[in-house]
Amino acid sequence: MRIGYARVSTADQNLDLQRNALLAAGCQRIVEESGGGAAAVRPGLARLMDMLRQDDAVVVWRLDRLGRSLSHLIALAREIEARGAALVSLTESLDTASPGGRLVFHVFAALAEFERGLIRERTMAGLAAARARGRLGGRPKRLDAARRAAAVALYRERRVPVAEICRLFHISKPTLYAYVREEKEGPGGGARPAEQP
Structure with missing residues (x-):
């Protein structure tokens, strides 16, 4: 089954564009939600993950509708994959059910890990430089x-x-x-x- 997920950031935004695109993509069910992407608790997303079954597909109009950050998006994609389902993004033409789609997503994951490593490296270098100047952290x-x-x-x-x-x-x-x-x-x-x- 293809399950659509549509989200708008504020209550005054309209879901029609996403809803129409998801229906045109053959979604039998659509979970709708309003609230900022940074919100930690999203009941609609939790409901969608609960209804996922083997060979289902989560369909979004655009990837930023699903994840609040690249690392969050990758974590969700891994959870979807662990349930035997696929992630489909209509705007980015991404489908993790295909080898090409999985490759693109693994590139995303590698870039996110690389970025985390750079941030960690810069932080450690900054702390070392501060210690060398006699400043303690904390x-x-x-x-x-x-x-x-x-x-x-x-x-x-x-x-x-x-x-x-x-x-x-x-x-x-x-x-x-x-x-x-x-x-x-x-x-x-x-x-x-x-x-x-």
């Missing part, structure tokens, strides 16, 4: 040096409960323990200090 400290020292001093005196120290300085227990650890071992070192009441 979130800025919640407290300045004087207030950190005061919180640690209260902790070391063991007269004020940890929960009260955290409340006074508006920090969490893990943050307090991190400050104690840093004072003892230097930034990033040492084991977590023993909890106290």
